[in-house]
Amino acid sequence: MGQAIICKGLKKQLGNFTLDYPVFTVAEGTVHGLIGANGSGKTTTLKLLLGLLRQDAGDVSVLGSTNIGVDDQARNSIGFMVDGAGIPSMLNPIELGRLFQSLYTYWDASYYQQLLMQFHLDAKKPYRKCSRGMKVKIQLALALSHNAKLLILDEPTSGLDPVSRDEIITLLSRYSEDENHTILISSHITSDLEKLCDYVTFLEDGKIRLSSEKDELLERYRLIQIPSTRIADVEPNTIKGRRDGQFQSEFLMRTEEVPPFGEAQRVTLEQIIIMLSVGGDWS
């Protein structure tokens, strides 16, 4: 399996914020989730990969192109949705379809029409008059209708109702079934990423804290509830994250280090992030 995205020694300074990745890769044919708090570097990463920002140092390769900012051919194979980079608000989906048909080499007009119908979008309604959910669906329809090999999506499900979110996740799942299709997606909604992703990367203050196969990560940790009276019996080095209550504490621990007296539960991505982010041990 090749790599759709390779970043090596990537550095970008924006005011007081520094993005610094020794290595970051996204394998072809996988769905890779970027998770992190606001300001952790998710959108900056995606902008660097789309050529909207230039790195101060390091190498970025996207679909084999090392200078995506001037490589129109490589950008032909990328579908994207990035916070703030928007489509003209005065245009309706029909007009947008006409424009994008001329801009993309492999535009699939019939699939675009099919998506508009599937999403129940009014093809004559200007984008500015659409709801948040409809806007996301129009952007996704545009991103998916030119046979893109790589989708770069910034918070596509944010602010959507559960039904719309599920619809979008299902659509992306279907897209990812093709082994030539790769998705890099950032989101706050970890339950969506848990459904969709093969790999996840946690970002904090512009640094990669953790990057792993999702299933392996979920197997790596367990959530343990320990009564307050037994806390002293737990080896401190084995505690990766903790949340203390009045009568018991919750510890995040590696599966193989769970003490016999603890009640171990499977963890979700969200629990892992919360426990590690609040003074946890990322190692």
Added chain:
Amino acid sequence: MNTIITLMLKDWYVLKSKSGLTLFLIVFFAVFAGLQGGFLYTAMCTMMMVMLTITTFAYDQSDGWEAYVSALPVSRKAVVQSKYLFGLLTVLVSVVLVLVFSLVFRGFQVDVLLNALQLQISIGIFFLSLNYPLILKFGFEKSRVWYILVTFLIVGAGSALSSIASQTGFQNNSLVSVFMVILVVALLVVSYFISLGILKRKEFIEI
């Protein structure tokens, strides 16, 4: 070329839904330019037309299209070219409008038509050449201040030259007209390359 036409089509789509009043004013000024001639109506017709194209920059920036189009398989050169071509096209439309109404109301008068033509082309190109790089560099809002400053400097320099010319007894109007056209065309070329440089280097930090 197909890409440039597509981007111009986008600008037309943006304008057609929001420019009813401006289009009405443009026709209004063109009608009066045709009826009475004179600097004010002729110049206003062209200025309003170029203002329309400047409005597309404002929409591009508030919608985030400037960033979006930079991630599409479209070169930044094509984006700049489409803007300048669209601007020149609107200047041409304003010229045609004034010519048509002049012919309708006052018949064919070579001097009047040539004066209007020279005035509109000079003002239109001057206005767009000055505005486009400023908007690309500073954004639509901040560029206003820079526009006023730069216009003041250029008009000031023009007045000074004109004053020197009159003091030295230089009164060759046709030569001045030719000089004006050459000057604005040179300004257009310089403006295009400056805009191209700005957009090629642009990073979309706050989008």
